Amino acid sequence: MQSPLFTYTEQQTQDRYTVQNPQLLRVALTGHDDVLARKGAMVAYQGLIEFDGEYQSDQQRRARAHTGEGLDLMRCHGQGTVYFANLAQHVHLVDVDQDGLTVDSAYVLAMDSTLNHTVVAVDSQYGISGSGKYQLHITGRGKVALMTSGQPLMMQVTPDRYINADADAVVAWSSGLRVQMQAQTHSSGVRRRRGSTGEGWELSFLGQGFALVQPSEVMAPQHANIGDGVLAQFGMGQQGAHGQNQGNVWN
Template identity: 40%
Template sequence: MSAPGQGSWQPDPEGRYEYRWFDGQQWTDQVSQQGQVLRSPLGAPPQSGLGAAPAQPAHQAQPVGQAQPLGGADGFAGITGELVDGRFSEKEAKAIANQNTKMLRVRLGEPFMARQGSMVAYQGNVDFAFEGGGASKFIKKALTGEGLPLMRCAGQGDVFLAERAYDVHLLNLTNSGLSISGKNVLAFSSSLDWNIERVRGGSVVAGGLFNTTLRGTGWVALTTDGPPVVLNAAEAPTFADTNAVVAWSANLQTQLKTSFKAGALIGRGSGEAVQVSFYGNGFVIVQPSEGVQVVAAQ
């Protein structure tokens, strides 16, 4: 039996269904039969079919173990509806996981790094502190324009992160490296070493390509402006627009390729003037967006 205030599925005390929801103080009218959540008050007359006649189906069929309504069967402080019926409740499955496609939830154990301003909510006792990365990284950011404003998150609780409603993707690194555009970094574990490095084969004059490199063992959450494509660079030489490429395996060989076509040399906004070429065994992540385009004044 659950402790007071803690709800859970329990075998139906009447035996008419597989499970009945106990809210920590009393049995409710929510029951589960064959993976479907229904409503049937205690003492309702039996009927053929599932074993009893449900008063009405729940708003959304939910397998056993998924999030339940915030306020139990009677709603949250007298409020009912899809926003409080459980489908948007906090996901509890893993310490670090996507809350949904646009939001990351991190349960604090070890401190982690996050983009400044990316916290949209938190629960518990959490401390946020500026993370400068040292004088060398500060100078590199000033000289290269590769911006990665970070904050260190520490304490106990859950932190929810998002950035401009971009899609959030979670990767795990095991003694490996990832080169990622600073604007696409959402958060990463403090166990990873990070630095600002010039893309091999490039220079400030040739395009000014500097990326943030993460190395070691840990997790990293990155964002993309839309669903990305992951290309296998080992299959063939791979080229990507400098404004659309998000990240790649740090072991890949890179080279900048400049297009000399007449229509492609009109500044950064054209998008096709400079591409990055990739060679080797690894992957390249490309988003379906070239970022905010700069339109010249007429």
């Protein structure tokens, strides 16, 4: 049998993490270090690999119940190669260092099991449209595989150059940045979208680091909880200030 499909063979590399193609992640396991992946994200594997549901502590369960933010993970261990993907979204690898990474949990595909993640609140008076005002703070040393709908934009933030981005398009940012939510609107009601432009809440980043933005505000990742209908556009859905996570008080 012959076909151009045979050009799409697996990557021959000794690296633990490899982007097999823009929408597919390859992870090599040697039996020593496990990888945590989004539940249901495995599309193929070779070798002796086992998949188990990842334990959630009481604190993680309480955080998920109060904020809607958290990770549904499976632990992958053994010896072999496993491939992960989610709705053909683009995959990107990030090395987490001492500065840490803040990310919307809906865009996490996989991570090293040595990393820690906790729920943190974004500094805002109102709920963030769509993405939720609670995020995950990932700390430690290791790799995280993020997903975006399309090729993203990495924006550098410096002390003399702050960045504003649509809250629905922000995927992740350096944890050392100062972050505030704002709505540049001339409307007297903060719940209204910005006049007739269709624009709403923004995140403002200040300090030294980066902010990762995807070219989409519509296509939500699998299992993402963004509220219901038009309410989610105004921060009033399940992820909004008038939903489950009122008061921005979770810690």
